[in-house]
Amino acid sequence: MCGIIGCVSEKDCCGALYDGLKRLEYRGYDSAGIAVLGEKLSVCKKKGGVSALSCFFAQGNTGIGHTRWATHGAPSDTNAHPHRAGKIVLVHNGIAENFSALKAELEGAGECFYSETDTEVIAKLISRAYRGDLLSAVKEGLSRVEGSYAVAVIAEDRPGELVAAKYKSPLVAGKGAAGLFVCSDIPALAGAADFIARAEDKDFIRIGGGRIEFFDENLKPVSRTFFRPQKELFALSVAGGGYFMRSEIAEIPQALGRTLCALGQADFAPCARALRAAKRLFAVACGTAYHSALVFADIAEASLGIPVICHTAGEFRYRPPVIGEGDVLIAVSQSGETADTLEAVRLAAERGAYVIAVTNIGSSSIAALADFCLVMRAGAEVAVAATKSYNCQLLCLYYLAAQCLFFKEEKYPDWFSSLNLLPAAAEEAFSRFSEIDGLADRLKGARAMYFLGRGLDLCTAKEGALKVKEIARVFAEGYPAGELKHGSLALAEEGFPVVCVSTSGRLAKKSENALAEVRSRGGYCALFSQYEEVLSESCADFKCLLPALPEALMPAVSVIPLQYFAYKMCLERGYDPDKPRNLAKSVTVE
Ligand code: AGP
Numbered sequence: 001m002c003g004i005i006g007c008v009s010e011k012d013c014c015g016a017l018y019d020g021l022k023r024l025e026y027r028g029y030d031s032a033g034i035a036v037l038g039e040k041l042s043v044c045k046k047k048g049g050v051s052a053l054s055c056f057f058a059q060g061n062t063g064i065g066h067t068r069w070a071t072h073g074a075p076s077d078t079n080a081h082p083h084r085a086g087k088i089v090l091v092h093n094g095i096a097e098n099f100s101a102l103k104a105e106l107e108g109a110g111e112c113f114y115s116e117t118d119t120e121v122i123a124k125l126i127s128r129a130y131r132g133d134l135l136s137a138v139k140e141g142l143s144r145v146e147g148s149y150a151v152a153v154i155a156e157d158r159p160g161e162l163v164a165a166k167y168k169s170p171l172v173a174g175k176g177a178a179g180l181f182v183c184s185d186i187p188a189l190a191g192a193a194d195f196i197a198r199a200e201d202k203d204f205i206r207i208g209g210g211r212i213e214f215f216d217e218n219l220k221p222v223s224r225t226f227f228r229p230q231k232e233l234f235a236l237s238v239a240g241g242g243y244f245m246r247s248e249i250a251e252i253p254q255a256l257g258r259t260l261c262a263l264g265q266a267d268f269a270p271c272a273r274a275l276r277a278a279k280r281l282f283a284v285a286c287g288t289a290y291h292s293a294l295v296f297a298d299i300a301e302a303s304l305g306i307p308v309i310c311h312t313a314g315e316f317r318y319r320p321p322v323i324g325e326g327d328v329l330i331a332v333s334q335s336g337e338t339a340d341t342l343e344a345v346r347l348a349a350e351r352g353a354y355v356i357a358v359t360n361i362g363s364s365s366i367a368a369l370a371d372f373c374l375v376m377r378a379g380a381e382v383a384v385a386a387t388k389s390y391n392c393q394l395l396c397l398y399y400l401a402a403q404c405l406f407f408k409e410e411k412y413p414d415w416f417s418s419l420n421l422l423p424a425a426a427e428e429a430f431s432r433f434s435e436i437d438g439l440a441d442r443l444k445g446a447r448a449m450y451f452l453g454r455g456l457d458l459c460t461a462k463e464g465a466l467k468v469k470e471i472a473r474v475f476a477e478g479y480p481a482g483e484l485k486h487g488s489l490a491l492a493e494e495g496f497p498v499v500c501v502s503t504s505g506r507l508a509k510k511s512e513n514a515l516a517e518v519r520s521r522g523g524y525c526a527l528f529s530q531y532e533e534v535l536s537e538s539c540a541d542f543k544c545l546l547p548a549l550p551e552a553l554m555p556a557v558s559v560i561p562l563q564y565f566a567y568k569m570c571l572e573r574g575y576d577p578d579k580p581r582n583l584a585k586s587v588t589v590e
Helices: 014-027 099-108 119-129 134-142 244-250 252-265 269-277 287-304 339-350 365-369 388-409 416-443 456-472 481-486 508-519 532-536 555-572
Strands: 003-008 031-037 041-047 062-068 083-085 088-096 147-155 162-167 172-176 179-183 195-198 204-208 211-215 281-285 308-312 328-333 354-359 372-375 448-453 475-480 497-501 524-529 542-545
Touching: 003 014, 003 088, 003 147, 003 162, 003 204, 014 031, 014 062, 014 179, 031 088, 062 088, 062 147, 083 119, 088 099, 088 119, 099 119, 119 134, 119 147, 134 147, 134 162, 134 204, 172 211, 179 204, 244 252, 244 555, 252 388, 252 416, 269 328, 269 354, 269 372, 269 388, 281 287, 281 339, 287 308, 287 328, 287 388, 287 456, 328 339, 328 388, 339 354, 339 365, 354 365, 354 388, 365 372, 372 388, 388 416, 388 555, 416 524, 416 542, 416 555, 448 456, 448 481, 448 508, 456 475, 456 497, 456 555, 475 481, 481 508, 497 508, 497 555, 508 524, 524 532, 524 555, 532 542
Parallel strands: 281 308, 281 328, 328 354, 354 372, 448 475, 448 497, 497 524, 524 542
Antiparallel strands: 003 062, 003 179, 031 041, 031 062, 083 088, 088 147, 147 162, 162 204, 172 179, 172 195, 204 211
């Protein structure tokens, strides 16, 4: 979604806002804008990435900035934030779901609009309530808005003051040498703030007079705890090869090592009773996180012998909910701010389920909502395409499944002791990348492709397909290898590419059947397995030997060549892997 930042500093804030926006850019890059208030108000907003603002500078110690992922109104200079109304200047992340009715009401009252955005309606509402008290005006204006918001607001006649507000979209406050800040997320304040406090839903924040104050929905002062953030969130990866995604793939071994360390020190006692008593588990997530949840469901069912019901969060929310007391819901979210996943958690909690969150951001909304939270230590993940966070999610979920078995039967799965092999196995997977370069070059012209797998390999196939769709813009589907012959084989033709992941010795021959069906129709087959004999006996055109681990743990490393393959396909096709078309890193709207 969008990214917002606000600053009141003792010095010019334009540079701090720009730097923050550069770090927020992965949340949306359709357009960007900055407003700086000094002796006068200066605003620069443009379609395109944050770099379109690089020539802008204005003196002033108060300012706001925005990176946009368009929801209402095409990406354009006019629709870019900040939006103004009267003396009010505002940036917004979220959706005003009743903006059409509000806009019609305001137009009926004689207001004119210059943009197509819902945000301009919010600016108008606040402007009409503004009589010199910015905090009250923001509260009054937002009282009409239904939906989600994180806003930062300044008034042209009140330099040195900024008001922010939060409901269902993420917002933190930060303080450091560079000034006092509000922002959509923590990594964007790297180098600017040393201490962070997370705003709660319906909080208001006022920055002014050298202070950050929090207020509840009735503007009663409340206190929010400032903390030093997880240090790895501030250590932004250097964009290796010019792209964060490449660096973040390279960081997988270290990220797994950090996560292993943290898991070894984690105290699982608080969730022991709920896990021990659970007769079934639920797992919900979105996108890549959903694929890690699928792996968890397979692993947990196999080791615990109880059903694990896994849905995308968007589906879970609108099914007739069967979850209730005694159930445990595991919610996986890198950002901890994905709207669908948060709403699924709220629904499960309302039904009396025990909620366990697995997230990369310990101060995120999902961590606050959950009964128990496992924080993966993947470090800041800037590229929109999730990579290292997926591997770290899997590690956390393996650990959770193992702990659940221990609580139930006082024993660990036989693969548990091999978890500490994951960092080295991930490192070993890198040695296959030069072969993958050739595969990406061979398939760069593909218009569509299948990723096949069975069991755990199907989860990996789905993740590989998502990566290719997301950044290489090639239609791809992760598909059960055994299903191909039931219809989808009709697509097989000369040169049609199929990638197969085959890490189960028991199922290898079955997966090979699917490849033979494709090959016999001229398709191009690539096979990934850790078994040399599986590769040598295969008809595949391209064969990649994966690092060997217990089969249960293979998803944590078999995905790495596919992550890199998608990255290379993207480059071969001339796209930016860090900023895939139409997407944003954290989808904080439904
Ligand atoms: C994955 O590459 C995408 N960025 C997307 O599918 C993402 O995994 C999904 O939006 C969930 O995000 P979360 O883990 O922050 O909840």
